[in-house]
Amino acid sequence: MRRRLASLTLATTSLVLVAFLVPLAVLVQALVAERATGTAAAWAGSVAATAALGDRDALAAAIAQARGAGVPVTVFLPGDRFVGEPATRGPGVRLAELGRSLTVDTPQGREVLVAVQGDGTTVVRALVAPERLREGVTRTWLVLGLMGLALLLVGALVADRLARSLIGPVADAAGVARRLGGGDLAARVTPGGPPEIRDVGAALNQLAGRIDGLLRRERESVADLSHRLRTPVTALRLEVDAMRDRDDAARVGAAVTSVERMVTQVITEARRSGAEPGPGCDAAEVVAERVAFWSALADDQNRPRSVRLSPGPLPVPVRAEDLAALVDLLLENVFAHTPEGTPFTVELTGRPGGAVLTVGDEGPGFPGADPVERGASGAGSTGLGLDIARRTAEESGGALRVRNGPVGAQVIVDLGILRKPAGP
Helix, strand or coil: CHHHHHHHHHHHHHHHHHHHHHHHHHHHHHHHHHHHHHHHHHHHHHHHHHHHHCCHHHHHHHHHHHHHCCCCEEEECCCCCEEECCCCCCHHHHHHCCCCCEEEEECCEEEEEEEEEECEEEEEEEEECHHHHCCCHHHHHHHHHHHHHHHHHHHHHHHHHHHHHHHHHHHHHHHHHHHHHCCCCCCCCCCCCCHHHHHHHHHHHHHHHHHHHHHHHHHHHHHHHHHHCHHHHHHHHHHHHCCCCHHHHHHHHHHHHHHHHHHHHHHHHHCCCCCCCCCCEEHHHHHHHHHHHHHHHHHHCCCCEEEEECCCCCEECCCHHHHHHHHHHHHHHHHHHCCCCCCEEEEEEEECCEEEEEEEECCCCCCCCCCCCCCCCCCCCCCCHHHHHHHHHHHCCCEEEEEECCCCEEEEEEEECCCCCCCC
16 A cells, blocks of 8 residues: 555656646747747847948948857848858748748758848848757756656655555554454554544454453353352262262262362363463373273273373473363263273374374264364264364364274374474
């Protein structure tokens, strides 16, 4: 836009300058020629007045004075005689001998012819050389061109300042919009520029404040709803404590503890700003702990399992709570959507900058719909589990992939930065 405004201003200035300077240049040339012709006509008239007196000496003196002024004068006397600068009797001279005074343009220059009546017709010819007709025109044109160029430069500077005053506030508003899109809800526009652009900045600030308020209200609502779950969980804890079978009580108590941990995580996550980065964790430790938790249920359902975990530490840029929830979601899908006794595998391998977690089973596999799409489910569930896992992976800089193998299905989660490092 800045370049377009500058180009438009330069084009408009150029048109104005051309419309002004070209007629002015033509007028200057015409004025110079007219001035030179007028000077020659004045000398021709003076010599003609002297020639009418019939004094040959005075006529010679007048011709000499005109020559000194740079105007060559020739006096054609009746017959074939002439006085002054040698010249031929051209068509203009012959026409002037009929008693007419006139001006004729010839290849030698412009002839100013004055007829003098007496004993015959005497013709006084003053010649204006071509260079006298254009004397000083080139210099004047050069001055006009330099003036036009200076005006173009001034116009370009004015256009650049004008464009900068318009583009600056627009670019500031665009930068704030990008920051808001990136999650920085504290970004605001400093209003500036024309009134229309200031209105845009004020509207963008109002929109940012409205979005921030809505998100805060939503986070608090989720936190409040999650906090209400503590009451039934506490009651469930009391029921567990009252159980007589200590083994069953321990197993159910572990499940209740997991529920309490998830409720606490939901409250913490709801009250945390979405753009707030979290500390990383050791993926080997977290995955091992969650696999051990689900192993008890796997034993109850007679599910063979293959667990291959690389030795830690395997640091990944994911919160321990988020990674634990991700592992729970993947294993919960295995237990919920495959028959009892179905084998499953959990594999964790390290790589530079992160780790790769693979959870597979030998069940019926994923249905035809995209299982990662939010809300899509082919087994009657909410369809949110894999989408939550995908968002956790992408927030760490990785990705989540699913595929159906020859037998069963696999979910592959890349944790950590997958992008190539930027160049120097």
